[in-house]
Amino acid sequence: LEGTRWVLDSIDDGTSSVQVLEGTEPFLEFDGETVSGSDGCNSFNGGVTVGPDDAIAFGQMAGTMMACEEAITIQATAINAALAGVITYQVDGDQLTLSADDGTGLVYGAG
Template sequence: MTTWTARIALAAILVLLSACGGGGSGAGAGLAGRTFLSTEVTGHTLVAGTRLEVGFPQDGKLTAQAGCNHLFGDVSFGGGRLQVSGIGTTDMGCEQARGEQDTWLVHFLSAGPSFTLTGDELVLTGAAETIRLVDRRAARPDRALQGTRWVVESVLDGSTAGSVPAGAEAYLQFDGERVTGDGGCNRLSGRAVPGPDTVTFSDVRFTLIACADDRNTLDEAVLATLSGVVTVKIDGDRLELRAADGKGLQLRAG
């Protein structure tokens, strides 16, 4: 199956799921506000270097990731099972195996796996596969904004996430009220004043090296984000920077 075929198959599944209904939380109330990372998967072999993530950011909502795109939808609980509906996805281009793993996880969740929550461990059991997960806070505590090398993984524009050009590395490092780093082509530095869940950027300057068009585009996306008051969200080793216009960056601790 090609990458495009995997995308088409995933899109078809999402259309079918969007027609299904949601519901209340009930027995799943203990999951709200928590994110879980896979520790063991039986019945399916994960792509090397990937780890499943399933989250319940608020009552009645579900997020998930299988190594490529971010999935999100509605969830209710009945008879000890997850009932997932209205699944949507970002549209990042990924290698074929990761795209197919996205599709597999959508199939698994849409089939209504049973769930068992014991302390920090969540077990999801389907017809042929079982996923064991542990609360993210126990497995991967939040990294500090300051002193961490944050590598850009995707560029955000509303609900769309675009991938970084192959071979390019853009990163940010925060030190006190300063930010330094690289936009993927040019070096950068400027003022970055941290606040509660925000950073206020000003006087951010880039060097002026000529680069290929795709790296210039990445430079421009990074520079556009590092301006004014930007919302900061840290989840384990991931950082999201989001400007008021919905544009931003997703980064991972290097």
């Protein structure tokens, strides 16, 4: 996970996959037990715990509170909700998939 800027490709709401809005670049960067990134509207950082068997848990995030266009705000809300529920990760080549037990998730590509 470390050493790569992971740029969000799509958001999976459990029934379909939605591509990231053009002009936004949500991303994650891992550094030890911390993660920083952007939801396409605001920057954030916080703790992350990577455990055995591809387990991952994101802690409370601190972030900026910028106002953004409605569509971008909706996307950012979906990203943050997905991160809060993520319990597993999988790296396959240059793709990182974060998944929750309810079928939702985020798919990132190595940027």
